[in-house]
Amino acid sequence: MRKFGIVLKYELKEYLANKGFMAVTIILTVVGILIMFLPRVFDMSDFTGVQVVEKDTSGDTDTVDDGEKDLYLYYDEKGIVDEALLTQMMPGADWQKTESREELVSLVGREGLSESGAGESSALESDGRTPQAGYVITSETSYEYYVYNKSMSDNNTYMFDEVMRQLYRNEYSKERGWDIDEIQAMYQVPITVEEKVLNKNNSENFWYCYILIIAIYIIIVLYGQMIAVSVTNEKSNRAMEVLVTSTHPNSLLFGKVIAGAVGGLLQSGLILGGFLISYKANRDVWGGQLDMFFNVPGDVLIAFALFGIGGYLFYAFLYGAMGALVSKTEDVSKSSSGLMVIILVVYFFALSQLSDIEGPIVKVLSFLPISSYSTMFARIAMGSVALWEVVVSFVILVVSILAVGALGAKIYRMGTLRYGNTVKRKTVLKELRKQK
């Protein structure tokens, strides 16, 4: 036990002294925290739904600074558009009318624009702003849309469609003497719903489960591979020869794997914790938009941590053993390919079955040690699971970890001093049978 502690301390120190490891941890944590503070610095109201406002010190009311609005142009030969309605329905836009289609096209196309923005010869008061887009209204139900570079998130036509529809409705009602306000009120009669979710709200839980499954998958593959490479390195530089003559292989493998687990927990804990805590602190400015990713309940986080660490240890021991079967680091991926296939199959199964969390496949997977690390906590987050099921699954996982740890240490011990070609699985089984 003392020697296990020595190996653990030494290996852990190596992780913490590793500049790359620490740099990645610090950078990702800081980036995560900064992202969560973004809405406090930039106006992300389009996404968050929370308008960034500045206090007008001269008055009591909050005002939106017009200078920050995007400039849009329109040409309305037939006088169809009502600018007041435009401003009301698209409040983030500042509207200006052009004298002709050609002028609009020329300005949107940035012809004759000075570097600072609007054309020097234009009669428009554009305050040096470049028009984002322009609309040429051709009839009550049609218009042309002009934009210089259309962005991925351009939804201007969608919003303008709504404006045109409203204008049409107004005109239509007016012609027939209908009261448009009454019709609107009838159409948009408010319905009060009082939602009572009696167990789990999967529309909220789905995404954080999805993200946590991906996170644990990445941790297992990343750290598992690191452990396998580290074992192979010890074998190739013959450090293994001195180590196995200095202490029991169980201490070596368990110390190495658990140091990896602590390192991984520390790294992912800091990164994930950075996201979660800073999101909690900024949830109001995000308008709760990221709840589906970051508002993870405590019991799910605990289940994720316990089953995640369990799953990691289960695979890490196997990765350690696989690393001992080869002598060169470039052969590690070859020896661990079988393990990778199992992890990938479990990963895709777990993700594909999230929508059927009460199904028999997920139930079975949540008890198997190869898959319970992701499926059991998903069931806890999204399904109905009895406490005894969680306990039984966890006990199976713990027993399997110990069994795989002991088996891994035997393979590790056997493989460490076999140099040259990759030790075949058949040979491993034969040797293990002999040891019995």
Added chain:
Amino acid sequence: MVLELKDIYKSFGEKEVLHGVSLSVENGKALGFLGRNGAGKTTTIRILMDVFRANSGEILLDGKKFVPGKHRIGYLPEERGLYPKRKVMDQMIFLGTLRGMKGREAKESAERWLKRLEVDMYADKKLETLSKGNQQKVQLASTLVHDPEIVILDEPFSGLDPVNAQILKDVVNELIAQGKIVIFSSHQMNYVEEFCDYITIIDKGRVTLDGDLKEIKREYGRNRLILAADDVPPAELCQRAQQVLEGLARVFEVKKEFLVLELSEGPDRRKILERLAGSDLQVEMFGRYEPSLNDIFVAKVGEESSDESK
């Protein structure tokens, strides 16, 4: 304290690599464990260290079963065994504590050994940044950091220049003087001759020669004499000597500086001297032949090889 390996057999799969290896070494003495590449030296050492299990045979310390975990053993493997990318001092403390020392003791001992081997200035450097010779000295320091009772050195002199080799020689002599059991495996026979009281030569998994080095040398030198003559090169001297000493001795070997003669059954050295005195040869050197360990090794291993090829 006597460490003995008795009748050790070891197979890998169907192939038997050790066929009843036995050797013995006592404290305050060094055993030279010699053999060609692939002869079975490292496998024997690994069995002694409990890295491999023997198929049969026993290892005893003072007549009782030897359990490596219960003794302080310092093992310097042939192909080094430290982490190239980790700091020297960290590794030494790690190995010291792993072998039962307390952290502070391990640090003090590591500092002492690094200083003794004149590499203390590299304590905070990564091993891979050191020259091959300095890496070798660090390796030796880490072998000795926990003050082992049994020291197994597999090719300790490889990569060392003469100055560093001298430092290492002094250390090995100190270990022997301190009464430790030293097993010394090397291809550099001059070093083995310097330290070892006993030798065991292993070839193809079998011990072909073992015993007290002085006695072995005496045995190999028995009935053999050396002869050199003024202004006559050994090749020419060979023909002349065969004529002059016909019936009394034959030329056993032509060395660079002298001939090795082997006496025929019966005649003694006096008769040979008389025959030489009566010839026109100006004898420069005449005396008992004491073979080098290298000669014995080549003769013994070569003999075994030629026996097998017959």
